[in-house]
Amino acid sequence: MQHKVIVIGAGVIGCCLADELTRRGASVTVIDAAEVGSATSAATFAWVNSNNKTPEEYSNLNLLGLQAHERSASRGGGRWFHQTGNVQIAQSNDELEALQHKVEKLASNGYEVRLLTPAQVRELEPSLEAPRLTGGAFYPEEGWIDTLTMCTSLLNRAITGGATFAPYETVTGIQPNQVTTRTTDGTTRKHQADTIILAAGNGTRKILATAGIDFPTLEPSGTGAGKDAKNAGIGIISTTGPIASGMRHIVRATGIAMRPARNGGITFADHPTGGKWDIDDPRIWTVPALLLERARELYPTLKNVSTENVSLGIRVLPEDGLTIADRLADYPSIYAVATHSGVTLSAHLAEAVADEVLDGRRHHSLEAFGLARFETANL
Ligand SMILES: Cc1cc2nc3c(=O)[nH]c(=O)nc-3n(C[C@H](O)[C@H](O)[C@H](O)COP(=O)(O)OP(=O)(O)OC[C@H]3O[C@@H](n4cnc5c(N)ncnc54)[C@H](O)[C@@H]3O)c2cc1C
Structure with missing residues (x-):
């Protein structure tokens, strides 16, 4: 019999899951309080990488994420995964020394990276005019994801494969095999499934709270939270209007x-x-003006462009900063996925979580990312 799955959330995690589960024959319903890819997945830098992530298990998980996006290119992923590579530049001898150490460490773990001379940096990025350039590093396998194209394409593919999408339906309650929703006109609906996957980003904690369950993700920051407080913090992403900047890669420099x-x-x-x-x-x-000013120091081609779009992103952040992908111990028909770096991880998490949900065995790459590591009594 077809396994019925409800996926709550149509961000990068939920859309990758919907596609993967449908492809493997499950009957999938995706429910979202808003539109496709409109929450944190719309306000992200979307850099796909495993560049300096710790601890080792998390670094390995991110590498699996990068590799899964590479594989997805043959199944349409080439339209949203821009595997441009990433150029990191150094503008002092100290920065170069730190970069050399980082590159040595990453290379010794088998990560694709090479050091660049200033001339090699200029060859890769001819429009870059960095004063005091002392060198750089190139990470050829990294790239960025056009999250809107990814989310809509994968969700459309899932729908074509038989999945159902319920946008503008807010999940207001959850039980082991049922979710209750409220539509925009105030109607209450019930949806049943064999497995319910929570991929609701910062909404997951709130949904589980309706059933009296504490979920270990951090609150978004509010009044008085401050930079050092233990909260997810708001990030800001800004984008200029169209411009022939000459920028070919992801480019990172101090600031x-x-x-x-x-x-x-x-x-x-x-x-x-x-x-x-x-x-x-x-x-x-x-911040957007500061960033544009800094960018113009490096790319004079940006002189005549202005900021066109600014978005605030609320990080989805488990308490220890690492990924959560696990069933709830007391409610094994409910599975939760919550993570920062979700853009990098989405394609791999979809494969691994689909294995677990449909085949019933714990995926080796997720062993370190269970809920048991949090000492929360009622999970
Ligand atoms: C500033 C910033 C920069 C980042 N940069 C990177 C980066 O460079 N690389 C990287 O890999 N990651 C990055 N991230 C992290 C990444 O963007 C997130 O991990 C990822 O987008 C989370 O996706 P998600 O699908 O889990 O959540 P979301 O995108 O938030 O999706 C959750 C969905 O659930 C829905 N929902 C919530 N509550 C309910 C409810 N009650 N009922 C129904 N639906 C509900 C929401 O409407 C939403 O559509 C960044 C994040 C930020 C904020």
Whole structure:
């Protein structure tokens, strides 16, 4: 008999899962309170990498994520996975020394990376005009994902394969084999399934709270949370209008990370400030201008472009910063996936979680990412 699965959440995790589960013959219903790919998955730098991640199990998981995206290219993934490679530059001898250590360490673990001379940096990025360039590193397998194209393409493929999508339906209650939802006109609905997968990002904690279950992800930051507080923090991502910048890769330098964007502009990640803000801190809105100014120092081609889009992203962050992918011990028909680096991890997590849900065996790559590591009594 067909295994019935409800996937709550149509972000990168939920859409990858919907596609994978449908491909493997499950009967899938995806429910989302809003639209496809519209929450954290819309406000992300979307860099696919396992660049300096710790501990080792998490680094390996991210590498599996990168490899799964590479494999997906033959099944349409080439439309959303832009495997441009990543150029990291050094602008002082100290930065170069630190980069050399990092490259040695990554290379000794088998990660694809090589050091670059200043001339080699310029060859890869001819439009870059970095003063005091002392060298760089190139990570050829890394890239970025156009998350909207990925989410909509995978969800459409799942629907074509028989899945059902219920947008604008908010899950208000959960039981072992049933979820209760509320539609925009206030109607209450019940959906039944053999397995319910929570891929609701920051909504997962709230959904489980309706059943009296504590879920170990951090609260998004609120008033007074501050940079050092234990909370998920708000990140800011900004994108310029279309511009012939000449930027060919993901490019990272002190104080900035940037990459080509889906609209033909350049997307910046909030690195100068550490990327962790209270949502009500007005200084967050100074970040896009700071980033554009810094980018123009490196790419004078950006002189005549302005910021076109700014989005605030609330990290999905388990308490220890690592991934959660596991059944709830007391409710084995409910499975939860919550993670930062979800763009990198999505394609692999979909395969591994589908194995677990449909074949019933724990996937070796997920052994370190269970719920048992949190000492939360009622999970
Ligand atoms: C600033 C920033 C930069 C980042 N950079 C990177 C990066 O470079 N590389 C990388 O790999 N990762 C990065 N990440 C992390 C990555 O973006 C996230 O891990 C990923 O998007 C999480 O996806 P998700 O599908 O779990 O959650 P979401 O995208 O948040 O999706 C969850 C969905 O669940 C729905 N939902 C919630 N509650 C309910 C409910 N009650 N009922 C029904 N539906 C509900 C929401 O509407 C939403 O559509 C970054 C994140 C941020 C914030």
